Amino acid sequence: MARYDRAMASPSRYLLALLWLALCAGPPRSAAAPASVVATPAPPHVVAELSSALERARARFEARDLAGVLASVSEQYRSSGITKAGVRDQLTAMFVLYQQLRAHVTVDRVEMVDGSAWIYTTGEVSGRVPVMGWVTVLTWQAEPEVARPEPGGWRLFGFQD
Numbered sequence: 780m781a782r783y784d785r786a787m788a789s790p791s792r793y794l795l796a797l798l799w800l801a802l803c804a805g806p807p808r809s810a811a812a813p814a815s816v817v818a819t820p821a822p823p824h825v826v827a828e829l830s831s832a833l834e835r836a837r838a839r840f841e842a843r844d845l846a847g848v849l850a851s852v853s854e855q856y857r858s859s860g861i862t863k864a865g866v867r868d869q870l871t872a873m874f875v876l877y878q879q880l881r882a883h884v885t886v887d888r889v890e891m892v893d894g895s896a897w898i899y900t901t902g903e904v905s906g907r908v909p910v911m912g913w914v915t916v917l918t919w920q921a922e923p924e925v926a927r928p929e930p931g932g933w934r935l936f937g938f939q940d
Contacts, residue, residue: 821889821896829898829926830886832933837882843874853929858937877906877916887921895936896926 821829832851839847849867856863873880884902891897904916927936 816892818890818892818897821891825891825896826886826889829889829896829933832926833884833886833898833900837884840870840882841880843880845870845874851933851935853927853934853936855939856935856937857939858924859940861937873906873916877908879907880916881905881913892925894927896933897923898926899923 836848836851839850845867848870849863852863852866854863856866882902882904884900887899887901889896889898899921901920901922903918905913906916907913925936925938926933928934
C-alpha cells in the first residue's frame, strides 16, 4: 500500500490546491516567501473570505462536482508546470477511481504577498474504494498555495513557475 500512496501523493497535491487544500501543488516548496518579497499577515476579513471559498471548494469536491471545484481555480493557474487543464484531468481521474471522497482542511495562516494571498493549510484527503473501504489518499501540513482576487471572488493562481 505504501507504493500506491506515493504514486497518488504527487498528483493529489494539485487537488489540494483546488481545495485551497490544497487542495498544494507539486514538489515540496519552501514555506516562506522569497527574501525580496514582504509577507504580512492577512486582514481578518480576507482570511474569512478565503476560508469561506475553501469550504465551498471542499464541499464541491466531496459532491464530486468537477465544474464547481474548478470554479475556484483561475484560468491563469500554473504551479509546478501544472495548469488548470491538468488539475481538471487529475480531478476527473480521482472521481473515477474513488466511489466517495472526503477532504478535511484547516487554514493554518494567510499572508499577503504583493496583492496575492499565500494560504498555508493542513489536511487530509481520503477516498472509498470497492472492497478496500476508506483509504488515505494524501495528507499534508502547512503547505502553501497562492490565491488572487478575480471577478467573482478569490481563485487559486498557483506559484506561476
